Amino acid sequence: NLPVVAVVGRPNVGKSTLVNRILGRREAVVEDVPGVTRDRVFYEAEWAGKDFWLVDTGGWEEKVDGIAYRVAEQAEVAVELADVVMFVVDANVGITTTDEQLLKVLRRSQRPIVLVANKVDDQRGELEAAALWNLGLGEPFPVSALHGRGSGDLLDAVLAVL
Ligand code: GDP
Ligand code: MG
DSSP states (O other), X not given: OOOEEEEEXXXXXXXXXXXXXXXXXXXXXXXXXXXXXXXXXXXXXEEXXXXXXXXXXXXXXXXXXXXXXXXXXXXXHHHHXXXXXXXXXXXXXXXXXHHHHHHHHHXXXXXXXXXXXXXXXXXXXXXXXXXXXXXXXXXXXXXXXXXXXXXXHHHHHHHHHO
């Protein structure tokens, strides 16, 4: 009965990369193409002496209903179990329709949300990340899951909610 941290976001924003970054090992499957199926989604993680479950959502496949629907459905399941949700967006792309749909699901769940502005690989990206204050989710945390930039501050913020 460790606390559960769910990593939620549309395909390709870097959720699995972030999970691997937090785990400190490559366990979650990272793919350049969205829609990768994977069996394991729960990972035991630790930060600053605190243990928690990290849930990598995904594993959806594109169905006739369209990927946005599948993402929302996956998110609903993950969020139900979560004590806190890391909502991951691609800071370079900005907010898409799918992001907005997901956000609706997240808000409805009334779980605490920590906004992750991923793919901020260098300082230039910070401006795009700052634009995400507009979502009304509080401080956007700029990170580069790929390089590790900002991930410590993000984890501190997530654990502060638990
Ligand atoms: P997921 O579908 O949300 O799980 O996304 P993945 O973790 O599979 O990553 C999708 C693609 O984005 C991969 O090619 C990653 O290498 C890339 N990616 C993930 N995080 C970053 C990042 O911080 N910076 C950059 N430049 N690319 C990233
Ligand atoms: Mg993934």
